[in-house]
Amino acid sequence: MPELPEVETTRRGLHPWLVGAPIAELVVREPRLRWPIDPDLGDTLRGRTVRDVLRRGKYLLLTLDTGGALIIHLGMSGSLTLAPPGTPPGPLEPFDLVFGHDRGLCVRMRDPRRFGALLYSDRPLAHPLLASLGPEPLETGFSGSYLWRRARGRTIAIRDFLLNGQIVAGIGNIYANEALFGAGIHPHRAAGRISAPRYDALAHAIVTVLEGAIAAGGTTLKDFAHSTGRPGYFQQQLKAYGRSGAPCPRCPGMIVRLTGGARSAYYCPGCQR
DNA sequence: AAGTTGACCTGAGGGC
DNA sequence: TGCCCTCAGGTCAACT
Structure with a gap:
Protein backbone atom coordinates (compact mmCIF):
# COMPACT_ATOMS: atom_id res chain seq x y z
CA MET A 1 0.00 0.00 0.00
CA PRO A 2 1.74 2.93 1.33
CA GLU A 3 3.83 4.85 -1.11
CA LEU A 4 4.82 8.48 -0.73
CA PRO A 5 1.29 9.95 -1.09
CA GLU A 6 -0.19 7.57 1.47
CA VAL A 7 2.59 8.24 3.97
CA GLU A 8 2.27 11.97 3.37
CA THR A 9 -1.50 11.74 3.89
CA THR A 10 -0.83 9.96 7.16
CA ARG A 11 1.75 12.55 8.19
CA ARG A 12 -0.65 15.43 7.55
CA GLY A 13 -3.39 13.70 9.49
CA LEU A 14 -1.23 13.08 12.54
CA HIS A 15 0.79 16.30 12.59
CA PRO A 16 -1.75 18.65 14.21
CA TRP A 17 -2.51 16.13 16.94
CA LEU A 18 0.98 15.00 17.82
CA VAL A 19 3.15 18.12 17.79
CA GLY A 20 3.83 19.00 21.41
CA ALA A 21 2.14 15.87 22.74
CA PRO A 22 3.93 13.91 25.47
CA ILE A 23 4.22 10.15 25.01
CA ALA A 24 2.42 8.40 27.85
CA GLU A 25 2.98 4.81 26.80
CA LEU A 26 3.92 2.43 24.01
CA VAL A 27 1.67 -0.63 24.06
CA VAL A 28 3.18 -3.49 22.07
CA ARG A 29 0.94 -6.46 21.35
CA GLU A 30 2.98 -7.99 18.52
CA PRO A 31 6.69 -7.14 18.47
CA ARG A 32 7.43 -9.34 15.43
CA LEU A 33 7.40 -6.76 12.65
CA ARG A 34 10.05 -6.54 9.95
CA TRP A 35 12.50 -6.12 12.78
CA PRO A 36 11.47 -6.96 16.34
CA ILE A 37 10.39 -3.93 18.33
CA ASP A 38 13.04 -3.16 20.96
CA PRO A 39 11.65 -4.39 24.31
CA ASP A 40 13.11 -1.29 26.01
CA LEU A 41 11.58 1.15 23.52
CA GLY A 42 8.65 1.97 25.80
CA ASP A 43 11.04 3.06 28.54
CA THR A 44 12.99 5.17 26.06
CA LEU A 45 9.85 6.97 24.91
CA ARG A 46 7.85 7.48 28.08
CA GLY A 47 7.55 11.17 28.95
CA ARG A 48 9.21 12.39 25.76
CA THR A 49 7.48 15.08 23.72
CA VAL A 50 6.90 15.07 19.97
CA ARG A 51 8.55 18.01 18.24
CA ASP A 52 7.48 17.38 14.68
CA VAL A 53 6.02 14.78 12.36
CA LEU A 54 8.12 14.47 9.21
CA ARG A 55 8.36 12.19 6.20
CA ARG A 56 11.39 10.92 4.30
CA GLY A 57 10.47 8.71 1.34
CA LYS A 58 8.05 6.16 2.76
CA TYR A 59 9.31 6.62 6.32
CA LEU A 60 7.44 8.63 8.94
CA LEU A 61 9.61 10.39 11.51
CA LEU A 62 8.30 11.51 14.88
CA THR A 63 11.07 13.76 16.08
CA LEU A 64 11.30 14.01 19.87
CA ASP A 65 12.69 16.37 22.48
CA THR A 66 15.58 13.93 22.87
CA GLY A 67 16.87 15.11 19.48
CA GLY A 68 16.22 11.61 18.14
CA ALA A 69 13.18 10.26 16.36
CA LEU A 70 10.80 7.37 16.11
CA ILE A 71 11.06 5.87 12.63
CA ILE A 72 7.86 4.23 11.41
CA HIS A 73 7.49 2.32 8.15
CA LEU A 74 4.09 1.07 7.04
CA GLY A 75 5.41 -1.83 4.96
CA MET A 76 2.99 -3.27 2.41
CA SER A 77 -0.19 -3.20 4.39
CA GLY A 78 0.25 -0.78 7.26
CA SER A 79 -1.76 2.23 8.36
CA LEU A 80 -1.85 4.50 11.39
CA THR A 81 -5.14 5.78 12.72
CA LEU A 82 -6.27 7.84 15.67
CA ALA A 83 -8.15 5.25 17.68
CA PRO A 84 -11.28 6.55 19.42
CA PRO A 85 -10.93 6.13 23.19
CA GLY A 86 -12.06 2.73 24.36
CA THR A 87 -11.84 1.08 20.96
CA PRO A 88 -10.49 -2.42 21.55
CA PRO A 89 -7.47 -3.33 19.40
CA GLY A 90 -7.71 -6.08 16.81
CA PRO A 91 -5.28 -8.95 16.30
CA LEU A 92 -3.71 -7.30 13.23
CA GLU A 93 -2.83 -4.16 15.18
CA PRO A 94 0.65 -4.64 16.64
CA PHE A 95 1.05 -1.50 18.72
CA ASP A 96 -0.49 1.68 20.14
CA LEU A 97 1.29 4.92 20.86
CA VAL A 98 -0.60 6.65 23.67
CA PHE A 99 -0.16 10.41 24.04
CA GLY A 100 -1.20 13.18 26.40
CA HIS A 101 -1.07 13.77 30.12
CA ASP A 102 -4.61 12.43 30.25
CA ARG A 103 -3.74 9.59 27.85
CA GLY A 104 -6.51 10.86 25.64
CA LEU A 105 -4.80 10.36 22.30
CA CYS A 106 -4.04 6.92 20.85
CA VAL A 107 -2.28 6.30 17.54
CA ARG A 108 -2.85 2.70 16.50
CA MET A 109 -0.78 0.77 13.99
CA ARG A 110 -2.54 -1.73 11.77
CA ASP A 111 -0.26 -4.05 9.81
CA PRO A 112 -1.75 -7.37 8.66
CA ARG A 113 1.38 -8.57 6.88
CA ARG A 114 3.82 -7.37 9.54
CA PHE A 115 6.22 -5.84 7.01
CA GLY A 116 6.18 -2.56 8.88
CA ALA A 117 8.76 -1.26 11.31
CA LEU A 118 9.02 0.78 14.51
CA LEU A 119 12.53 1.94 15.41
CA TYR A 120 14.18 4.66 17.43
CA SER A 121 17.31 6.48 16.34
CA ASP A 122 19.30 9.29 17.92
CA ARG A 123 20.24 10.51 14.45
CA PRO A 124 17.43 9.33 12.18
CA LEU A 125 18.65 10.88 8.95
CA ALA A 126 21.96 9.05 9.42
CA HIS A 127 20.20 5.74 10.05
CA PRO A 128 21.22 3.16 7.42
CA LEU A 129 17.63 2.87 6.21
CA LEU A 130 17.43 6.59 5.46
CA ALA A 131 20.99 7.66 4.76
CA SER A 132 21.19 6.22 1.27
CA LEU A 133 17.78 7.37 0.04
CA GLY A 134 17.68 9.42 -3.14
CA PRO A 135 16.12 12.89 -3.40
CA GLU A 136 12.53 13.63 -2.50
CA PRO A 137 10.62 13.85 -5.79
CA LEU A 138 8.61 16.86 -4.60
CA GLU A 139 11.63 18.88 -3.50
CA THR A 140 14.52 20.61 -5.21
CA GLY A 141 17.26 18.25 -6.29
CA PHE A 142 14.88 16.12 -8.29
CA SER A 143 14.58 16.69 -12.04
C1' DA B 1 28.72 -2.46 -9.82
C1' DA B 2 24.53 -3.92 -11.42
C1' DG B 3 20.97 -7.03 -11.85
C1' DT B 4 18.12 -10.96 -10.19
C1' DT B 5 15.91 -13.82 -6.87
C1' DG B 6 14.31 -15.28 -2.42
C1' DA B 7 12.69 -14.08 1.90
C1' DC B 8 9.76 -12.08 5.30
C1' DC B 9 3.99 -12.45 6.49
C1' DT B 10 -1.21 -12.51 6.12
C1' DG B 11 -5.47 -12.08 3.59
C1' DA B 12 -8.36 -11.88 -0.46
C1' DG B 13 -10.09 -13.69 -4.56
C1' DG B 14 -10.62 -16.99 -8.29
C1' DG B 15 -11.02 -21.74 -10.06
C1' DC B 16 -12.47 -26.23 -9.26
C1' DT C 1 -18.65 -24.83 1.55
C1' DG C 2 -13.93 -25.58 1.19
C1' DC C 3 -9.36 -26.38 -0.63
C1' DC C 4 -5.55 -24.87 -3.38
C1' DC C 5 -3.28 -21.60 -5.99
C1' DT C 6 -1.84 -16.84 -7.13
C1' DC C 7 -1.26 -12.28 -6.08
C1' DA C 8 -0.70 -7.87 -3.29
C1' DG C 9 1.00 -1.02 -1.98
C1' DG C 10 8.03 -2.80 0.35
C1' DT C 11 12.74 -3.66 0.51
C1' DC C 12 16.67 -6.07 2.57
C1' DA C 13 20.08 -9.78 1.96
C1' DA C 14 22.26 -13.12 -0.73
C1' DC C 15 23.56 -14.59 -4.95
C1' DT C 16 25.30 -14.36 -10.04
Missing part, protein backbone atom coordinates in the same frame (compact mmCIF):
# COMPACT_ATOMS: atom_id res chain seq x y z
CA GLY A 144 14.65 15.00 -15.41
CA SER A 145 18.32 15.77 -15.81
CA TYR A 146 19.04 14.16 -12.42
CA LEU A 147 17.26 10.96 -13.46
CA TRP A 148 18.96 11.00 -16.85
CA ARG A 149 22.38 11.33 -15.22
CA ARG A 150 21.75 8.48 -12.78
CA ALA A 151 20.51 6.25 -15.60
CA ARG A 152 23.68 6.40 -17.73
CA GLY A 153 24.73 2.88 -18.66
CA ARG A 154 21.92 1.21 -16.73
CA THR A 155 20.08 -1.65 -18.40
CA ILE A 156 17.50 -2.10 -15.65
CA ALA A 157 13.85 -1.60 -16.67
CA ILE A 158 12.77 2.00 -16.06
CA ARG A 159 9.90 0.82 -13.84
CA ASP A 160 12.37 -0.99 -11.55
CA PHE A 161 14.76 1.97 -11.70
CA LEU A 162 11.99 4.18 -10.29
CA LEU A 163 11.25 1.64 -7.54
CA ASN A 164 14.84 1.96 -6.29
CA GLY A 165 14.67 4.32 -3.32
CA GLN A 166 18.35 5.16 -3.72
CA ILE A 167 17.52 6.76 -7.08
CA VAL A 168 14.39 8.60 -5.93
CA ALA A 169 12.60 8.20 -2.61
CA GLY A 170 8.99 7.22 -2.10
CA ILE A 171 7.87 5.85 -5.47
CA GLY A 172 6.26 2.40 -5.42
CA ASN A 173 4.65 0.22 -8.03
CA ILE A 174 1.39 2.14 -8.41
CA TYR A 175 2.94 5.55 -9.01
CA ALA A 176 5.84 4.22 -11.07
CA ASN A 177 3.32 2.73 -13.48
CA GLU A 178 1.13 5.82 -13.48
CA ALA A 179 4.05 8.19 -14.08
CA LEU A 180 5.34 6.04 -16.95
CA PHE A 181 1.89 6.10 -18.49
CA GLY A 182 1.83 9.88 -18.13
CA ALA A 183 5.20 10.18 -19.87
CA GLY A 184 4.39 7.63 -22.58
CA ILE A 185 7.32 5.39 -21.66
CA HIS A 186 7.22 1.58 -21.77
CA PRO A 187 7.81 0.22 -18.23
CA HIS A 188 10.33 -2.35 -19.46
CA ARG A 189 12.46 0.07 -21.48
CA ALA A 190 16.07 0.12 -20.31
CA ALA A 191 16.70 3.14 -18.08
CA GLY A 192 19.86 3.98 -20.00
CA ARG A 193 18.02 4.06 -23.32
CA ILE A 194 15.72 6.99 -22.59
CA SER A 195 16.54 10.47 -23.88
CA ALA A 196 17.03 13.52 -21.69
CA PRO A 197 13.84 15.22 -22.98
CA ARG A 198 11.85 12.07 -22.15
CA TYR A 199 13.31 12.12 -18.64
CA ASP A 200 12.09 15.71 -18.32
CA ALA A 201 8.61 14.49 -19.23
CA LEU A 202 8.95 11.61 -16.77
CA ALA A 203 10.04 13.83 -13.88
CA HIS A 204 7.10 16.10 -14.63
CA ALA A 205 4.73 13.12 -14.72
CA ILE A 206 6.08 11.86 -11.39
CA VAL A 207 5.45 15.22 -9.71
CA THR A 208 1.99 15.50 -11.26
CA VAL A 209 0.86 12.03 -10.24
CA LEU A 210 2.24 12.29 -6.70
CA GLU A 211 0.68 15.71 -6.12
CA GLY A 212 -2.63 14.49 -7.54
CA ALA A 213 -2.57 11.45 -5.28
CA ILE A 214 -1.79 13.53 -2.19
CA ALA A 215 -4.66 15.86 -3.05
CA ALA A 216 -6.97 12.82 -3.26
CA GLY A 217 -5.75 11.48 0.08
CA GLY A 218 -3.78 8.60 -1.43
CA THR A 219 -4.82 5.35 -3.06
CA THR A 220 -6.80 2.72 -1.19
CA LEU A 221 -6.70 -0.62 -2.97
CA LYS A 222 -7.42 -2.63 0.11
CA ASP A 223 -5.83 -1.65 3.39
CA PHE A 224 -4.87 1.99 3.36
CA ALA A 225 -6.74 4.40 5.62
CA HIS A 226 -6.18 8.02 6.69
CA SER A 227 -5.46 8.80 10.29
CA THR A 228 -9.23 9.28 10.54
CA GLY A 229 -9.91 5.81 9.16
CA ARG A 230 -11.22 7.13 5.84
CA PRO A 231 -9.90 5.63 2.58
CA GLY A 232 -8.04 7.54 -0.12
CA TYR A 233 -9.70 8.23 -3.43
CA PHE A 234 -6.90 8.33 -5.99
CA GLN A 235 -7.73 4.80 -7.17
CA GLN A 236 -10.60 6.42 -9.08
CA GLN A 237 -8.05 8.41 -11.07
CA LEU A 238 -5.64 5.59 -11.90
CA LYS A 239 -5.09 5.44 -15.66
CA ALA A 240 -2.99 2.29 -16.02
CA TYR A 241 -2.30 0.52 -12.71
CA GLY A 242 -4.68 -2.36 -12.13
CA ARG A 243 -6.64 -1.63 -15.34
CA SER A 244 -5.62 -4.54 -17.57
CA GLY A 245 -8.26 -5.13 -20.25
CA ALA A 246 -9.70 -1.63 -19.85
CA PRO A 247 -9.52 0.99 -22.63
CA CYS A 248 -6.57 3.36 -22.66
CA PRO A 249 -7.66 6.86 -21.58
CA ARG A 250 -5.39 8.43 -24.22
CA CYS A 251 -5.49 6.32 -27.37
CA PRO A 252 -7.65 3.59 -28.95
CA GLY A 253 -5.50 0.93 -27.29
CA MET A 254 -6.10 -1.27 -24.28
CA ILE A 255 -4.17 -1.48 -21.00
CA VAL A 256 -2.11 -4.65 -20.64
CA ARG A 257 -0.57 -6.31 -17.60
CA LEU A 258 3.01 -7.46 -17.91
CA THR A 259 4.01 -10.29 -15.63
CA GLY A 260 7.24 -12.25 -15.41
CA GLY A 261 9.11 -9.84 -13.21
CA ALA A 262 8.72 -9.72 -9.49
CA ARG A 263 5.75 -7.36 -9.77
CA SER A 264 3.20 -6.56 -12.39
CA ALA A 265 3.55 -3.63 -14.76
CA TYR A 266 0.57 -2.03 -16.47
CA TYR A 267 0.86 -0.06 -19.68
CA CYS A 268 -0.71 0.76 -23.02
CA PRO A 269 1.11 -0.78 -26.01
CA GLY A 270 -0.50 1.86 -28.22
CA CYS A 271 1.06 4.94 -26.64
CA GLN A 272 3.92 3.83 -24.38
CA ARG A 273 7.26 3.14 -26.02
Whole structure:
Protein backbone atom coordinates (compact mmCIF):
# COMPACT_ATOMS: atom_id res chain seq x y z
CA MET A 1 0.00 0.00 0.00
CA PRO A 2 1.74 2.93 1.33
CA GLU A 3 3.83 4.85 -1.11
CA LEU A 4 4.82 8.48 -0.73
CA PRO A 5 1.29 9.95 -1.09
CA GLU A 6 -0.19 7.57 1.47
CA VAL A 7 2.59 8.24 3.97
CA GLU A 8 2.27 11.97 3.37
CA THR A 9 -1.50 11.74 3.89
CA THR A 10 -0.83 9.96 7.16
CA ARG A 11 1.75 12.55 8.19
CA ARG A 12 -0.65 15.43 7.55
CA GLY A 13 -3.39 13.70 9.49
CA LEU A 14 -1.23 13.08 12.54
CA HIS A 15 0.79 16.30 12.59
CA PRO A 16 -1.75 18.65 14.21
CA TRP A 17 -2.51 16.13 16.94
CA LEU A 18 0.98 15.00 17.82
CA VAL A 19 3.15 18.12 17.79
CA GLY A 20 3.83 19.00 21.41
CA ALA A 21 2.14 15.87 22.74
CA PRO A 22 3.93 13.91 25.47
CA ILE A 23 4.22 10.15 25.01
CA ALA A 24 2.42 8.40 27.85
CA GLU A 25 2.98 4.81 26.80
CA LEU A 26 3.92 2.43 24.01
CA VAL A 27 1.67 -0.63 24.06
CA VAL A 28 3.18 -3.49 22.07
CA ARG A 29 0.94 -6.46 21.35
CA GLU A 30 2.98 -7.99 18.52
CA PRO A 31 6.69 -7.14 18.47
CA ARG A 32 7.43 -9.34 15.43
CA LEU A 33 7.40 -6.76 12.65
CA ARG A 34 10.05 -6.54 9.95
CA TRP A 35 12.50 -6.12 12.78
CA PRO A 36 11.47 -6.96 16.34
CA ILE A 37 10.39 -3.93 18.33
CA ASP A 38 13.04 -3.16 20.96
CA PRO A 39 11.65 -4.39 24.31
CA ASP A 40 13.11 -1.29 26.01
CA LEU A 41 11.58 1.15 23.52
CA GLY A 42 8.65 1.97 25.80
CA ASP A 43 11.04 3.06 28.54
CA THR A 44 12.99 5.17 26.06
CA LEU A 45 9.85 6.97 24.91
CA ARG A 46 7.85 7.48 28.08
CA GLY A 47 7.55 11.17 28.95
CA ARG A 48 9.21 12.39 25.76
CA THR A 49 7.48 15.08 23.72
CA VAL A 50 6.90 15.07 19.97
CA ARG A 51 8.55 18.01 18.24
CA ASP A 52 7.48 17.38 14.68
CA VAL A 53 6.02 14.78 12.36
CA LEU A 54 8.12 14.47 9.21
CA ARG A 55 8.36 12.19 6.20
CA ARG A 56 11.39 10.92 4.30
CA GLY A 57 10.47 8.71 1.34
CA LYS A 58 8.05 6.16 2.76
CA TYR A 59 9.31 6.62 6.32
CA LEU A 60 7.44 8.63 8.94
CA LEU A 61 9.61 10.39 11.51
CA LEU A 62 8.30 11.51 14.88
CA THR A 63 11.07 13.76 16.08
CA LEU A 64 11.30 14.01 19.87
CA ASP A 65 12.69 16.37 22.48
CA THR A 66 15.58 13.93 22.87
CA GLY A 67 16.87 15.11 19.48
CA GLY A 68 16.22 11.61 18.14
CA ALA A 69 13.18 10.26 16.36
CA LEU A 70 10.80 7.37 16.11
CA ILE A 71 11.06 5.87 12.63
CA ILE A 72 7.86 4.23 11.41
CA HIS A 73 7.49 2.32 8.15
CA LEU A 74 4.09 1.07 7.04
CA GLY A 75 5.41 -1.83 4.96
CA MET A 76 2.99 -3.27 2.41
CA SER A 77 -0.19 -3.20 4.39
CA GLY A 78 0.25 -0.78 7.26
CA SER A 79 -1.76 2.23 8.36
CA LEU A 80 -1.85 4.50 11.39
CA THR A 81 -5.14 5.78 12.72
CA LEU A 82 -6.27 7.84 15.67
CA ALA A 83 -8.15 5.25 17.68
CA PRO A 84 -11.28 6.55 19.42
CA PRO A 85 -10.93 6.13 23.19
CA GLY A 86 -12.06 2.73 24.36
CA THR A 87 -11.84 1.08 20.96
CA PRO A 88 -10.49 -2.42 21.55
CA PRO A 89 -7.47 -3.33 19.40
CA GLY A 90 -7.71 -6.08 16.81
CA PRO A 91 -5.28 -8.95 16.30
CA LEU A 92 -3.71 -7.30 13.23
CA GLU A 93 -2.83 -4.16 15.18
CA PRO A 94 0.65 -4.64 16.64
CA PHE A 95 1.05 -1.50 18.72
CA ASP A 96 -0.49 1.68 20.14
CA LEU A 97 1.29 4.92 20.86
CA VAL A 98 -0.60 6.65 23.67
CA PHE A 99 -0.16 10.41 24.04
CA GLY A 100 -1.20 13.18 26.40
CA HIS A 101 -1.07 13.77 30.12
CA ASP A 102 -4.61 12.43 30.25
CA ARG A 103 -3.74 9.59 27.85
CA GLY A 104 -6.51 10.86 25.64
CA LEU A 105 -4.80 10.36 22.30
CA CYS A 106 -4.04 6.92 20.85
CA VAL A 107 -2.28 6.30 17.54
CA ARG A 108 -2.85 2.70 16.50
CA MET A 109 -0.78 0.77 13.99
CA ARG A 110 -2.54 -1.73 11.77
CA ASP A 111 -0.26 -4.05 9.81
CA PRO A 112 -1.75 -7.37 8.66
CA ARG A 113 1.38 -8.57 6.88
CA ARG A 114 3.82 -7.37 9.54
CA PHE A 115 6.22 -5.84 7.01
CA GLY A 116 6.18 -2.56 8.88
CA ALA A 117 8.76 -1.26 11.31
CA LEU A 118 9.02 0.78 14.51
CA LEU A 119 12.53 1.94 15.41
CA TYR A 120 14.18 4.66 17.43
CA SER A 121 17.31 6.48 16.34
CA ASP A 122 19.30 9.29 17.92
CA ARG A 123 20.24 10.51 14.45
CA PRO A 124 17.43 9.33 12.18
CA LEU A 125 18.65 10.88 8.95
CA ALA A 126 21.96 9.05 9.42
CA HIS A 127 20.20 5.74 10.05
CA PRO A 128 21.22 3.16 7.42
CA LEU A 129 17.63 2.87 6.21
CA LEU A 130 17.43 6.59 5.46
CA ALA A 131 20.99 7.66 4.76
CA SER A 132 21.19 6.22 1.27
CA LEU A 133 17.78 7.37 0.04
CA GLY A 134 17.68 9.42 -3.14
CA PRO A 135 16.12 12.89 -3.40
CA GLU A 136 12.53 13.63 -2.50
CA PRO A 137 10.62 13.85 -5.79
CA LEU A 138 8.61 16.86 -4.60
CA GLU A 139 11.63 18.88 -3.50
CA THR A 140 14.52 20.61 -5.21
CA GLY A 141 17.26 18.25 -6.29
CA PHE A 142 14.88 16.12 -8.29
CA SER A 143 14.58 16.69 -12.04
CA GLY A 144 14.65 15.00 -15.41
CA SER A 145 18.32 15.77 -15.81
CA TYR A 146 19.04 14.16 -12.42
CA LEU A 147 17.26 10.96 -13.46
CA TRP A 148 18.96 11.00 -16.85
CA ARG A 149 22.38 11.33 -15.22
CA ARG A 150 21.75 8.48 -12.78
CA ALA A 151 20.51 6.25 -15.60
CA ARG A 152 23.68 6.40 -17.73
CA GLY A 153 24.73 2.88 -18.66
CA ARG A 154 21.92 1.21 -16.73
CA THR A 155 20.08 -1.65 -18.40
CA ILE A 156 17.50 -2.10 -15.65
CA ALA A 157 13.85 -1.60 -16.67
CA ILE A 158 12.77 2.00 -16.06
CA ARG A 159 9.90 0.82 -13.84
CA ASP A 160 12.37 -0.99 -11.55
CA PHE A 161 14.76 1.97 -11.70
CA LEU A 162 11.99 4.18 -10.29
CA LEU A 163 11.25 1.64 -7.54
CA ASN A 164 14.84 1.96 -6.29
CA GLY A 165 14.67 4.32 -3.32
CA GLN A 166 18.35 5.16 -3.72
CA ILE A 167 17.52 6.76 -7.08
CA VAL A 168 14.39 8.60 -5.93
CA ALA A 169 12.60 8.20 -2.61
CA GLY A 170 8.99 7.22 -2.10
CA ILE A 171 7.87 5.85 -5.47
CA GLY A 172 6.26 2.40 -5.42
CA ASN A 173 4.65 0.22 -8.03
CA ILE A 174 1.39 2.14 -8.41
CA TYR A 175 2.94 5.55 -9.01
CA ALA A 176 5.84 4.22 -11.07
CA ASN A 177 3.32 2.73 -13.48
CA GLU A 178 1.13 5.82 -13.48
CA ALA A 179 4.05 8.19 -14.08
CA LEU A 180 5.34 6.04 -16.95
CA PHE A 181 1.89 6.10 -18.49
CA GLY A 182 1.83 9.88 -18.13
CA ALA A 183 5.20 10.18 -19.87
CA GLY A 184 4.39 7.63 -22.58
CA ILE A 185 7.32 5.39 -21.66
CA HIS A 186 7.22 1.58 -21.77
CA PRO A 187 7.81 0.22 -18.23
CA HIS A 188 10.33 -2.35 -19.46
CA ARG A 189 12.46 0.07 -21.48
CA ALA A 190 16.07 0.12 -20.31
CA ALA A 191 16.70 3.14 -18.08
CA GLY A 192 19.86 3.98 -20.00
CA ARG A 193 18.02 4.06 -23.32
CA ILE A 194 15.72 6.99 -22.59
CA SER A 195 16.54 10.47 -23.88
CA ALA A 196 17.03 13.52 -21.69
CA PRO A 197 13.84 15.22 -22.98
CA ARG A 198 11.85 12.07 -22.15
CA TYR A 199 13.31 12.12 -18.64
CA ASP A 200 12.09 15.71 -18.32
CA ALA A 201 8.61 14.49 -19.23
CA LEU A 202 8.95 11.61 -16.77
CA ALA A 203 10.04 13.83 -13.88
CA HIS A 204 7.10 16.10 -14.63
CA ALA A 205 4.73 13.12 -14.72
CA ILE A 206 6.08 11.86 -11.39
CA VAL A 207 5.45 15.22 -9.71
CA THR A 208 1.99 15.50 -11.26
CA VAL A 209 0.86 12.03 -10.24
CA LEU A 210 2.24 12.29 -6.70
CA GLU A 211 0.68 15.71 -6.12
CA GLY A 212 -2.63 14.49 -7.54
CA ALA A 213 -2.57 11.45 -5.28
CA ILE A 214 -1.79 13.53 -2.19
CA ALA A 215 -4.66 15.86 -3.05
CA ALA A 216 -6.97 12.82 -3.26
CA GLY A 217 -5.75 11.48 0.08
CA GLY A 218 -3.78 8.60 -1.43
CA THR A 219 -4.82 5.35 -3.06
CA THR A 220 -6.80 2.72 -1.19
CA LEU A 221 -6.70 -0.62 -2.97
CA LYS A 222 -7.42 -2.63 0.11
CA ASP A 223 -5.83 -1.65 3.39
CA PHE A 224 -4.87 1.99 3.36
CA ALA A 225 -6.74 4.40 5.62
CA HIS A 226 -6.18 8.02 6.69
CA SER A 227 -5.46 8.80 10.29
CA THR A 228 -9.23 9.28 10.54
CA GLY A 229 -9.91 5.81 9.16
CA ARG A 230 -11.22 7.13 5.84
CA PRO A 231 -9.90 5.63 2.58
CA GLY A 232 -8.04 7.54 -0.12
CA TYR A 233 -9.70 8.23 -3.43
CA PHE A 234 -6.90 8.33 -5.99
CA GLN A 235 -7.73 4.80 -7.17
CA GLN A 236 -10.60 6.42 -9.08
CA GLN A 237 -8.05 8.41 -11.07
CA LEU A 238 -5.64 5.59 -11.90
CA LYS A 239 -5.09 5.44 -15.66
CA ALA A 240 -2.99 2.29 -16.02
CA TYR A 241 -2.30 0.52 -12.71
CA GLY A 242 -4.68 -2.36 -12.13
CA ARG A 243 -6.64 -1.63 -15.34
CA SER A 244 -5.62 -4.54 -17.57
CA GLY A 245 -8.26 -5.13 -20.25
CA ALA A 246 -9.70 -1.63 -19.85
CA PRO A 247 -9.52 0.99 -22.63
CA CYS A 248 -6.57 3.36 -22.66
CA PRO A 249 -7.66 6.86 -21.58
CA ARG A 250 -5.39 8.43 -24.22
CA CYS A 251 -5.49 6.32 -27.37
CA PRO A 252 -7.65 3.59 -28.95
CA GLY A 253 -5.50 0.93 -27.29
CA MET A 254 -6.10 -1.27 -24.28
CA ILE A 255 -4.17 -1.48 -21.00
CA VAL A 256 -2.11 -4.65 -20.64
CA ARG A 257 -0.57 -6.31 -17.60
CA LEU A 258 3.01 -7.46 -17.91
CA THR A 259 4.01 -10.29 -15.63
CA GLY A 260 7.24 -12.25 -15.41
CA GLY A 261 9.11 -9.84 -13.21
CA ALA A 262 8.72 -9.72 -9.49
CA ARG A 263 5.75 -7.36 -9.77
CA SER A 264 3.20 -6.56 -12.39
CA ALA A 265 3.55 -3.63 -14.76
CA TYR A 266 0.57 -2.03 -16.47
CA TYR A 267 0.86 -0.06 -19.68
CA CYS A 268 -0.71 0.76 -23.02
CA PRO A 269 1.11 -0.78 -26.01
CA GLY A 270 -0.50 1.86 -28.22
CA CYS A 271 1.06 4.94 -26.64
CA GLN A 272 3.92 3.83 -24.38
CA ARG A 273 7.26 3.14 -26.02
C1' DA B 1 28.72 -2.46 -9.82
C1' DA B 2 24.53 -3.92 -11.42
C1' DG B 3 20.97 -7.03 -11.85
C1' DT B 4 18.12 -10.96 -10.19
C1' DT B 5 15.91 -13.82 -6.87
C1' DG B 6 14.31 -15.28 -2.42
C1' DA B 7 12.69 -14.08 1.90
C1' DC B 8 9.76 -12.08 5.30
C1' DC B 9 3.99 -12.45 6.49
C1' DT B 10 -1.21 -12.51 6.12
C1' DG B 11 -5.47 -12.08 3.59
C1' DA B 12 -8.36 -11.88 -0.46
C1' DG B 13 -10.09 -13.69 -4.56
C1' DG B 14 -10.62 -16.99 -8.29
C1' DG B 15 -11.02 -21.74 -10.06
C1' DC B 16 -12.47 -26.23 -9.26
C1' DT C 1 -18.65 -24.83 1.55
C1' DG C 2 -13.93 -25.58 1.19
C1' DC C 3 -9.36 -26.38 -0.63
C1' DC C 4 -5.55 -24.87 -3.38
C1' DC C 5 -3.28 -21.60 -5.99
C1' DT C 6 -1.84 -16.84 -7.13
C1' DC C 7 -1.26 -12.28 -6.08
C1' DA C 8 -0.70 -7.87 -3.29
C1' DG C 9 1.00 -1.02 -1.98
C1' DG C 10 8.03 -2.80 0.35
C1' DT C 11 12.74 -3.66 0.51
C1' DC C 12 16.67 -6.07 2.57
C1' DA C 13 20.08 -9.78 1.96
C1' DA C 14 22.26 -13.12 -0.73
C1' DC C 15 23.56 -14.59 -4.95
C1' DT C 16 25.30 -14.36 -10.04
